[in-house]
Amino acid sequence: MEKNNQKNNIDERVIIAGFGGQGVMLMGKILAQAGMLAGLNVTWIPKYGAEVRGGTAHCMVRISHKPIASPLVEFPTAIIVLNKPSLVKFENKVRPQGTVIVNSSLIDEKVTRDDVKVYYVPCTLLANQLGDVKGSNMVALGALVASWGFLNIDVVKEALKHMLPAYRHKYIPLNQKALDEGAHAITNA
Amino acid sequence: MKVLTNGNEAIAEAAVQAGCRFYAGYPITPQNEIPGYFARRMPEVKGTFIQSESEIAAINMVFGAAVAGARCMTSSSGPGISLKQEGISYIAACQLPVVIVNMMRGGPGLGDVSPAQSDYFQATKGGGHGDYHMIVFAPEDVQEAYTLTFNAFNYADYYRNPVMILGDGILGQMMEPIEQVNPSFELPLPEKDYILDGCRGREARSMMSLFLREGELERHNAILQEKYKRIQEELCLVEMVDVDQSDVVIVAYGTVARICNTVMREASNEGIKVGLIRPITLWPFPAKQIYDKVKNNAKVLVVEMSAGQMLEDVKLALNGKANIDFLGRMGGGIPLVVDILKKVVSMKGDS
Incomplete structure (x- = not known):
């Protein structure tokens, strides 16, 4: 019952940004899939222009208990930034009281605003310790989900199965560990 | 599912x-x-x-x-x-x-x-x-x-x-x-x-877009x-929401109509009533439905990701009946909720 009450005022607008190749598109898709599995309305839009691996890319995810009108995110309630250019680009767009997840392994700068909740998570380092640097995106996603609390991390783990093609399913356990690692970084903070 | x-x-x-x-x-x-x-x-x-x-x-x-x-x-x-x-x-x-x-x-x-x-x-x-x-x-x-x-x-x-x-x-x-x-x-x-698909057992058919005999092409046209x-x-399909009781009526299609849905919600928070007309068929254009629904001297805002193309069809449809304004972005630009909202507020103010 408590959970249902919580779901009645969900209206998250998320921007996930990083270098092309860091897995920002996939993170957004998994987040959207998890939101859908949790019974919420979701949209996902990629934004990469003509950029290539190594350029900057971002995606926009909306998760809401109400039907979603515009799928665009102009002023996010939460951002995940995996590299420095993304922090510079989006820091000032975040709504007051919004959430900022910073990959502190690759970003040495601090967030300059004091009206947002900031979590510095060494995503790249933590993923490396788990054995695969490619899991750093899942560490960051686990951190965001844990900071929210309305989306169960198990639903996000379930979403991996839907979003990854069958030939990549062997990587699911590692990705699930990475999600947990990110969540722990928040709950232990 | x-x-x-x-x-x-x-x-x-x-x-x-x-x-x-x-x-x-x-x-x-x-x-x-x-x-x-x-x-x-x-x-x-x-x-x-x-x-x-x-x-x-x-x-x-x-x-x-x-x-x-x-x-x-x-x-x-x-x-x-x-x-x-x-x-x-x-x-x-x-x-x-x-x-x-x-x-x-x-x-x-x-x-x-x-x-x-x-x-x-x-x-x-x-x-x-x-x-x-x-x-x-x-x-x-x-x-x-x-x-x-x-x-x-x-x-x-x-x-x-x-x-x-x-x-x-x-x-x-x-x-x-x-x-x-x-x-x-x-x-x-x-x-x-x-x-x-082969004329065995039936009369042969042909298909052409070349009509050279006297008057033949005009008859085909x-x-x-x-x-x-x-x-x-x-076949004119159109969605119309809250057009009757509105201060400003927005006409938009596709993704832009969705953005304008958010504008409607945010405008209503500021006490401004915005109606929305969303053509679903662009040809045939739902001109008659739009003409019948929009009131005389209504304030109409056309929003597009172009320099103003559907705008012309809206003008033809309304035939001088309403005051038509336009907001467009070009070359891959997307109209922002804040900008449309600002336009709506200024249109409501001009009485």
């Missing part, structure tokens, strides 16, 4: 569900998920997928497939659709049921890969030569992209006319949950008594125009 999918893949699956078994196309962003999906899916249903050598080849391949009686589709974006225009004109002249998808990107020229709505004139006014029209559907979300594409094949057969699905880069690449439920179609589909008139009377 809901599935999370993007507009391009929803369109491709709707085509398969509608019985499309022939697709030809040449890659271009932002619609590459369409050929990508067909490349996997067509072999499963024993259909044909061809990545052609060019857009011109692709439109002529579907021309041939339609002549042979197959449900068929091609897709592209801006520059590729321009290349297809000669073929589209031939297909319209031969009255063939072909479904063409244009996921619009910024133009003119090679432009960029960002979403746009600047191919409206090309789609609705006849981008190729001659007096012809395609039926043009403009879905606003992934669910509607699925539904309209499914029925695009039915309307194409019902009217023997090419149909275009006109979306933009956002619609194509956006993922949303949809129900893959095939819509009903109540109209009886005519027998395909024109197709060229009259037949086409009669059909277009019928389509205009029967």
Whole structure:
């Protein structure tokens, strides 16, 4: 019952940004899939222009208990930034009281605003310790989900199965560990 | 059961569900998920997928497939659709049921890969030569992209006319949950008594778009125009929300209409009543419905991702009845909620 009450005022607008190749598109898709599995309305839009691996890319995810009108995110309630250019680009767009997840392994700068909740998570380092640097995106996603609390991390783990093609399913356990690692970084903070 | 999918893949699956078994196309962003999906899916249903050598080849391949009686589709974006225009004109002249998808990107020229709505004139006014029209559907979300594409094949057969699905880069690449439920179609589909599938046991047929005998081409055009008139009377689709009791009425289609839905909500928080008119068929344009609904001297705002193309159809529809203003972004720019809201506030203030 408590959970249902919580779901009645969900209206998250998320921007996930990083270098092309860091897995920002996939993170957004998994987040959207998890939101859908949790019974919420979701949209996902990629934004990469003509950029290539190594350029900057971002995606926009909306998760809401109400039907979603515009799928665009102009002023996010939460951002995940995996590299420095993304922090510079989006820091000032975040709504007051919004959430900022910073990959502190690759970003040495601090967030300059004091009206947002900031979590510095060494995503790249933590993923490396788990054995695969490619899991750093899942560490960051686990951190965001844990900071929210309305989306169960198990639903996000379930979403991996839907979003990854069958030939990549062997990587699911590692990705699930990475999600947990990110969540722990928040709950232990 | 809901599935999370993007507009391009929803369109491709709707085509398969509608019985499309022939697709030809040449890659271009932002619609590459369409050929990508067909490349996997067509072999499963024993259909044909061809990545052609060019857009011109692709439109002529579907021309041939339609002549042979197959449900068929091609897709592209801006520059590729321009290349297809000669073929589209031939297909319209031969009255063939072909479904063409244009996921619009910024133009003119090679432009960029960002979403746009600047191919409206090309789609609705006849981008190729001659007096012809395609039926043009403009879905606003992934669910509607699925539904309209499914029925695009039915309307194409019902009217023997090419149909275009006109979306933009956002619609194509956006993922949303949809129900893959095939819509009903109540109209009886005519027998395909024109197709060229071998004349053993029947009289030989032919199909041409060349009419050289005295008066022959004009008579053919009259037949086409009669059909277009019928389509205009029967098929205008439009969604109208809170138009009666509004301070400002917005007219927008596709992705922009969704953005304007958010504007409606935010304006109502500021005590301003905004109505929304969303044409779903861009040709035939729902001119009569719009004229009948909008009050004299109403304040109307047309919002587009173009320099003002549908704007002209709105002006024609309202015929001086209302005060029409315009807000547009070009070259891949997307109108922001804050900017539209500011415009709405200033329009309400000018009394």
